[in-house]
Amino acid sequence: MSLDPLPHQSPATTDGDFRVKDLSLADWGRSEIELAEREMPGLMALREIHGGAKPLAGARITGSLHMTLQTAVLIETLVELGAQVRWSSCNIFSTQDHAAAAIAMGKTGSPGQPRGVPVFAWKAETLDEYWELLDLSLRFSGGRGPNLIVDDGGDATLMIHLGLKAEADPAMLDQTAESEDETALLRRLKMIRAEDPKRWFRTVTQWYGVSEETTTGVHRLHKMAKEGSLLVPAINVNDSVTKSKFDNLYGCRESLLDGIKRATGVMVAGKIAVVCGFGDVGKGCAQSLRGMGARVIVTEIDPICALQAAMEGYQVAKVEDFLDQGDIFITATGCVDAISARQLSLMKSGAIVCNIGHFDHEIDIAGLKRIPGIRRVNVKPQVDRWVFPDGREIILLAEGRLVNLGCAQGHPSFVMSASFTNQVLAQLALWAERTKASPGVRVLPRRLDEEVARLHLDKLGVRLTTLDARQADYLGLDADGPFKSDSYRY
Numbered sequence: 414m415s416l417d418p419l420p421h422q423s424p425a426t427t428d429g430d431f432r433v434k435d436l437s438l439a440d441w442g443r444s445e446i447e448l449a450e451r452e453m454p455g456l457m458a459l460r461e462i463h464g465g466a467k468p469l470a471g472a473r474i475t476g477s478l479h480m481t482l483q484t485a486v487l488i489e490t491l492v493e494l495g496a497q498v499r500w501s502s503c504n505i506f507s508t509q510d511h512a513a514a515a516i517a518m519g520k521t522g523s524p525g526q527p528r529g530v531p532v533f534a535w536k537a538e539t540l541d542e543y544w545e546l547l548d549l550s551l552r553f554s555g556g557r558g559p560n561l562i563v564d565d566g567g568d569a570t571l572m573i574h575l576g577l578k579a580e581a582d583p584a585m586l587d588q589t590a591e592s593e594d595e596t597a598l599l600r601r602l603k604m605i606r607a608e609d610p611k612r613w614f615r616t617v618t619q620w621y622g623v624s625e626e627t628t629t630g631v632h633r634l635h636k637m638a639k640e641g642s643l644l645v646p647a648i649n650v651n652d653s654v655t656k657s658k659f660d661n662l663y664g665c666r667e668s669l670l671d672g673i674k675r676a677t678g679v680m681v682a683g684k685i686a687v688v689c690g691f692g693d694v695g696k697g698c699a700q701s702l703r704g705m706g707a708r709v710i711v712t713e714i715d716p717i718c719a720l721q722a723a724m725e726g727y728q729v730a731k732v733e734d735f736l737d738q739g740d741i742f743i744t745a746t747g748c749v750d751a752i753s754a755r756q757l758s759l760m761k762s763g764a765i766v767c768n769i770g771h772f773d774h775e776i777d778i779a780g781l782k783r784i785p786g787i788r789r790v791n792v793k794p795q796v797d798r799w800v801f802p803d804g805r806e807i808i809l810l811a812e813g814r815l816v817n818l819g820c821a822q823g824h825p826s827f828v829m830s831a832s833f834t835n836q837v838l839a840q841l842a843l844w845a846e847r848t849k850a851s852p853g854v855r856v857l858p859r860r861l862d863e864e865v866a867r868l869h870l871d872k873l874g875v876r877l878t879t880l881d882a883r884q885a886d887y888l889g890l891d892a893d894g895p896f897k898s899d900s901y902r903y
């Protein structure tokens with residue numbers, strides 16, 4: 414099945430059923446995947462527990478999630494559990510090309526005979542390429558779609574829902590889009606519709622569920638469930654305690670500064686850093702910046718999070734209070750225009766601005782580009798100086814998209830092991846219940862959440878205390894857990 418050529422010339426190889434930047438990077442990728450495996454005890458334990466029984470046999474799984482080394486370990490775990498997998502990235506800048514190459518090549522493949530998993534991703538995709546690659550990852554043989562999706566941010570889920578809607582109402586593809594990204598998506602859906610007007614109808618008849626990785630994707634799912642438009646059961650992986658209270662917090666605590674440092678090499682100590690949003694991600698960012706000696710200012714809309722920040726000793730202010738003083742601005746809100754174009758134009762010259770939240774609209778990049786007379790000077794990939802007509806400038810990282818994945822390697826493997834162990838457990842649950850469950854959004858049971866944590870204790874030499882029968886009885890608990898009620902907040 415082939416589509417019209419894209420308006421952009423793809424830099425990727427197209428041999429075989431995959432598209433990666435450079436297959437010759439596969440050996441390097443494989444060595445680094447092997448290093449990552451040592452730091453991902455949760456996923457390796459699942460391979461050991463379920464590898465023999467192959468509980469995902471027969472499942473066609475599409476992943477739309479950053480194509481990194483850690484994701485490579487996730488992909489190969491799903492395959493070892495029996496699934497047939499296709500993969501694309503959920504962010505145009507986050508692919509690690511050596512990881513993608515190793516996945517395409519496979520452990521037993523060679524450059525002449527790749528034997529890996531069909532992966533469609535490279536670092537620095539255009540928006541048109543992004544949607545094309547996602548589209549390719551949703552195409553299994555025989556014109557079939559996936560049974561299950563691993564989504565991060567909700568784009569795969571969005572493409573299917575919107576595509577299906579457009580099959581009934583093609584005029585909606587002519588609507589004016591709100592962003593360049595949406596324009597590219599609508600363009601892609603139009604091509605697909607012209608090629609195969611029943612593609613999404615066929616896809617949804619065998620689509621049994623989605624597990625969603627991140628906060629923003631979960632918001633989208635809840636919105637669809639509330640409107641009654643959600644087509645499948647969804648598992649909110651983000652709100653497993655062993656995901657959001659670890660990946661979002663401890664992951665960002667390490668990968669934010671990794672991104673800023675690789676991009677700019679700036680000395681953080683002594684600087685004024687403004688962190689917009691004090692949720693899980695913001696808490697991790699603020700802590701790492703303070704740890705390195707920055708003076709941290711937090712902005713918040715929620716009085717509880719604002720009070721938490723104040724009690725942690727951070728000054729809580731409005732962005733506009735610190736525009737002329739802030740040296741580093743970071744958005745971690747999941748919201749649009751946390752920093753507006755006008756605010757960007759009023760910042761102290763030389764301020765570093767980046768986003769670790771979601772997408773490219775936490776910072777109003779579209780508005781920045783529209784400022785009359787503004788000039789973009791590229792320093793290196795994912796680092797730009799934006800020079801205002803009066804000569805002042807800001808340094809923008811990763812074009813306002815995730816700085817830790819655009820300018821660095823994302824979170825360390827160990828914390829991703831916890832997130833991805835939840836992902837595999839969610840996929841197992843969705844597959845096991847595929848004929849029974851109805852659309853809706855839920856989290857994994859606390860018992861499994863505790864199990865994910867348990868699988869990571871040995872690696873850190875943790876010795877866990879065990880309740881004896883009298884203590885368990887006193888607390889009204891089973892000695893094996895769960896240890897907290899569902900409403901406990903950690």
Ligand SMILES: NC(=O)c1ccc[n+]([C@@H]2O[C@H](COP(=O)([O-])OP(=O)(O)OC[C@H]3O[C@@H](n4cnc5c(N)ncnc54)[C@H](O)[C@@H]3O)[C@@H](O)[C@H]2O)c1
Pocket residue numbers: 627628629630657660661664665689690691692693694695712713714715718745746747748750751769770771815816817818824
């Ligand atoms: N880069 C990464 O590796 C990574 C990892 C996990 C999550 N995320 C993304 O980061 C974002 C935040 O995730 P989270 O788990 O911290 O969410 P969260 O809901 O816990 O925190 C977001 C916080 O931002 C605040 N906020 C919202 N709008 C604001 C505004 N305009 N100004 C100031 N504060 C505002 C909210 O009150 C909230 O406290 C999400 O988009 C999520 O998808 C990124």
